[in-house]
Amino acid sequence: MKTITLKYPKQITFGNNCIDNFIEDYLHLSNKKLFVVTFPEILPTLEKTFKKLKNSNVNIFIDTSIISEPTYKTFAKVLQHAKDVQADSVVGIGGGSSLDVAKLVAAQLNNSQLIEDIIGIGKLKQRTTYLACLPTTAGTGSEVSPNAILLDEIDNLKKGVVSEHLIADAAYIDPVLTYSVPPKVTAATGMDALTHCIEEYTNIFAHPVVDVYALEGIKLIGANLIDAYKNSQNTEAREKVALGSLYGGLGLGTVNTAAVHALSYPLGGEFHIAHGLSNAVLLPYVMKFNMVSSTERYAQVALALGVKKQEDDLSTAEKGVERIFEMCKFLDIPVKLSELNIPKDAIKRMVEGAMKVTRLLNNNPRTITKEDAHNIYLEAY
Numbered sequence: 001m002k003t004i005t006l007k008y009p010k011q012i013t014f015g016n017n018c019i020d021n022f023i024e025d026y027l028h029l030s031n032k033k034l035f036v037v038t039f040p041e042i043l044p045t046l047e048k049t050f051k052k053l054k055n056s057n058v059n060i061f062i063d064t065s066i067i068s069e070p071t072y073k074t075f076a077k078v079l080q081h082a083k084d085v086q087a088d089s090v091v092g093i094g095g096g097s098s099l100d101v102a103k104l105v106a107a108q109l110n111n112s113q114l115i116e117d118i119i120g121i122g123k124l125k126q127r128t129t130y131l132a133c134l135p136t137t138a139g140t141g142s143e144v145s146p147n148a149i150l151l152d153e154i155d156n157l158k159k160g161v162v163s164e165h166l167i168a169d170a171a172y173i174d175p176v177l178t179y180s181v182p183p184k185v186t187a188a189t190g191m192d193a194l195t196h197c198i199e200e201y202t203n204i205f206a207h208p209v210v211d212v213y214a215l216e217g218i219k220l221i222g223a224n225l226i227d228a229y230k231n232s233q234n235t236e237a238r239e240k241v242a243l244g245s246l247y248g249g250l251g252l253g254t255v256n257t258a259a260v261h262a263l264s265y266p267l268g269g270e271f272h273i274a275h276g277l278s279n280a281v282l283l284p285y286v287m288k289f290n291m292v293s294s295t296e297r298y299a300q301v302a303l304a305l306g307v308k309k310q311e312d313d314l315s316t317a318e319k320g321v322e323r324i325f326e327m328c329k330f331l332d333i334p335v336k337l338s339e340l341n342i343p344k345d346a347i348k349r350m351v352e353g354a355m356k357v358t359r360l361l362n363n364n365p366r367t368i369t370k371e372d373a374h375n376i377y378l379e380a381y
C-alpha cells in the first residue's frame with residue numbers, strides 16, 4: 001500500500017450549533033482582535049456570536065466585501081483592511097469564497113511574500129496568525145483543505161495556493177449555518193462536494209484512507225442533496241450534505257481533484273460561472289471520458305450513488321453517469337455549456353486555460369490531451 005500523510009486542522013468540530021464551540025474555544029486564546037471575513041446576508045445570524053465575543057472584550061472587525069469568487073484585487077483590499085486594524089486572529093465564516101480569503105489573509109498578515117510568489121504548491125513559507133473556518137455552504141471543503149483559489153484578472157485564470165500553512169487551526173462545521181443557503185447555491189455547492197468525492201475516489205493517487213471518506217460522501221450527497229434543495233429547512237438532509245461535504249474536503253489535501261476541476265476553472269475565470277455549477281455541468285462528460293480506464297472505480301461510484309448493479313462494471317458505471325444527469329435535472333442545473341451563455345468559439349481558449357491546470361490534470365485516471373479536452377467541451381456544449 002502507498003504511504004499517505006494526512007494533514008488536517010488540529011481541531012475539526014461537526015454538529016448543529018457548533019458555532020458556540022468556536023466562541024468557547026476562541027475565548028480560551030489570548031487574542032483580542034478578531035478579523036472576520038464573511039458576507040452580508042449572514043450578519044443577522046451572527047449577531048449573537050459577535051455579542052458574546054464583544055462581551056468578553058474581543059474587538060471584532062468585520063469585512064463583508066467578498067461577495068462572490070475572489071480575485072487578486074478583492075483579496076488585496078481585504079488584506080489591507082486586516083493590516084489597518086492590526087488583527088491578531090482571523091475567522092472565515094462563509095462559502096469557499098470567504099474561507100479562501102480568510103485563509104490567505106491569515107497567511108499574508110505577517111508574510112513578506114507577494115501573492116504571485118505563493119501561487120502553486122508548497123510555496124507559502126509560513127502562517128503566524130490564528131485561523132478558524134466556519135463554512136456556511138456545504139460544498140468546497142475549504143475549511144479543512146490546504147487550498148485557496150483566487151482569480152487572476154490579468155489572464156482570467158483561477159489560480160491556487162496550496163500549502164499546509166493554509167490548513168486552519170480549527171474548523172467548525174455547523175449545518176445550521178447552511179439553512180439559509182438559497183436553493184440555486186445549495187444545488188451548485190452540493191454538486192461541487194459530490195465532484196470532490198468522485199474525483200478523489202477515481203483519482204490516480206486514490207488511497208484506501210481517502211476512499212472511505214469519498215465513498216461515504218458520495219452516498220450521503222447522492223441520497224440527500226435533492227431533499228436539501230427542495231426544502232431548505234430539511235434539517236436532516238442539510239446535516240447529511242454538510243457531512244458529505246466535510247468528507248469531500250478531507251481528501252483535498254491528500255489526493256485532490258482532477259480533470260472536472262481543471263476543465264471547469266476557465267468557465268469561472270472568463271465567464272464567472274459559479275464554481276459548483278461549472279463542475280456540475282462538466283462532471284458527467286468527464287466521467288464518461290474517464291470510465292474506460294477506471295471502470296471498476298466508476299462502477300463503485302455508481303453503486304454509491306444508489307444505482308442497481310448491472311451485468312458488468314462498464315454498464316454499472318454508465319448508469320452512474322445517467323444518475324448524475326438525473327440529479328442535475330432535479331436540481332435545475334443545466335446539462336449543456338450552451339445553456340450557460342458561453343459562445344462556442346470560446347472552447348479553444350477554454351482548452352488552453354484548462355491544459356495549464358496541470359496540478360489537477362496530473363491526477364486524472366485517464367491522460368487528457370488537448371484534443372481530448374476539446375472533445376469533452378464539445379460534447380458538453
Ligand SMILES: NC(=O)c1ccc[n+]([C@@H]2O[C@H](COP(=O)([O-])OP(=O)(O)OC[C@H]3O[C@@H](n4cnc5c(N)ncnc54)[C@H](O)[C@@H]3O)[C@@H](O)[C@H]2O)c1
Nearest residue numbers: 039069095096097136137140142145147148149180181275
Ligand atoms: N479552498 C478550497 O479547497 C476550495 C475548494 C473548492 C472551491 N473553492 C473555491 O470556493 C469558491 C466557491 O465557494 P462556494 O461554492 O462555497 O460559494 P461562495 O462562497 O462564492 O458563495 C456563493 C453565494 O452563496 C451565498 N451564501 C453562502 N452561504 C450562504 C448562507 N448560509 N446563506 C445565504 N447565502 C449564502 C454567498 O453570499 C454567495 O453569494 C470558489 O472561489 C472556488 O474556487 C475552494
